[in-house]
Amino acid sequence: MSATQTSADSAVTAPSSEGPRDPRFAPPEPSPARGGRARPLVRYVVLTVLALLFISPLIFMVVTSFKTPNEAASSSPTWIPNPPTLQAYRNILTSEGTPVLRWFANSMVAASANALLVVITAAMAAYPLARMDFRGKRIVFAVIIATLFIPPVILIIPNYLIVGELKWLDTIVAVIVPTAASAFGVFFLRQFFLSLPSELEEAAMLDGANLFQIFTRVVLPLSRPALVTLALLAFLTNWNDFLWPVYVLFSPESQTLPAGLSTLQSANNVRYDLLMAGAVIASAPVLLLYLGAQRFIIEGVSRSGLKG
């Protein structure tokens, strides 16, 4: 490790030369096998190739959606549509069996309503679990967390019957309400509430505020970043949900976009121009949301793996 070149540096950074030198101040490892300069370059090459692998399918999806049926079915794929056309969009937006605009509206309503319901119920539940003492608190929290590990398959058949009993089958309520009890949301917000200093709440209590006022006027405003993150994650999850809508929404006009894409695929088996136009419509809102709120989404996900 102690190469000759380090002596100049260490004279500046570590005046007392005894004891192990802090390696943070050492120059890049002068490993003789691979030159110190080559490694960042290798990293960039690997990362860039990988990035292309991730992004090019999405670009090709968008490109294909602007092609004519002939060009989309051509066996020598092109990356620039020639001529570019809106034909595919016009086609699927006006076709009767596949009411794409209706699906879009359904998805918007369902994902927004579900996100709102998730955030409200999870925040209300997380507050007493973080801040109050009461009998049964540990059990309630433990049972909620335990359901994180229940495979969802076990709920599908009975929930179908429950939703049928409630006369919600084939209505948008079926994709809004049953998935709104978010155990992750309760866990996530409870951790956030625990991290808030309790002095503000105590001050509000001394001023005579009741618990509900403290919750809505002190806790929620302080928690805006966490609430936004949870709302975004819930919106994305609901927007993308596939299995449940495929089975509970059967008539074309009640479907959401993912279920609709499946309908679109059965109706236009290899008309890839149409399928890619549908895929673009189904992914544009979430990709835009991702572009705008990337930090929130990634932070939210990365925190889900830690103790909180």
Place this chain on the structure above:
Amino acid sequence: MAAAVELADTDARPPGRARKGPGVAPWVFLAPYLVLFLGFVIAPAVYGFYISLHDYDYTLPGKPFVGLDNYAKLFSSDSVLFSDFWNSMRATGIFTLFSVPLLLAVPLAVALLMNQKFWGRNLFRAVYFAPYVLGVAVVAVLWRFLLDSNIGLVNQYLGALGLPDSVAWLTTTPAAWVSLVGVTVWWTLGFNAVIYLAGLQDIAPELYESAKVDGANAWQRFWHVTIPGLRPVLSFVTMVTIIASANMFGQSYLMTQGAPGQETRTAIYFITDTGLRNYQMGDAAAMSYVLTVALMLLSIAVFWIFREKERS
């Protein structure tokens, strides 16, 4: 989605809050969530078991009690369901066996590459994560196109490289498995990588420094600092990935439709088709319990493995 959940700090109470008991207040706050939770999580989990004990055909008026017959059918080779069910369990098993190791190792490699400060790091992270914000429907419809054996981009480029260019990626095995696993890795790699990256950043840099001072090489530092430091995150990612893989549905439903034959029809696919297309809900419920028990045994094994490592 939460891993190392500690219940220990549940008792942490803010000072001065326990003066008088909160009375019914906590339950008022909990009520809306609990209504949904009991109605659509707890009740169905129990109701499902009740259904599995009945010959529950949705379309017929009578739903006679049959005890454990629906379960017995799944384990006796002369029943109609037997081979279909176990074929679908086999499909789920194959998919899980190949996708889980890849989804544990590749994202870790990506996270290690990104676990240093360098220009453009957040941009790369955002790009790798991007497919994850898409739904399985978009991903599957897109890749069915790219993997089309005649006009798909994959075969075109393989041909351009002088490799076999007529692989039927979606209609023959093992190619269909390569497709399903590959697409899933493409889709969810970013999720695991982001969680790994957060875990890596939690490892104290001093540990690496003292390992270096002790003369540990990069490989030794990886095994003796990175892996132990990542243990809780690793067990979380393993668990979540196993559960997600075992619940695979959309990829097979949209990309291969179970083909060839029913070889890539997964357990979830077969269960939902049996219960919600053919309305044999008793059978479907019994199958979903068998799958759940299998998954739970697997989860216990995973917990046990990670616990062993902790002791040594």
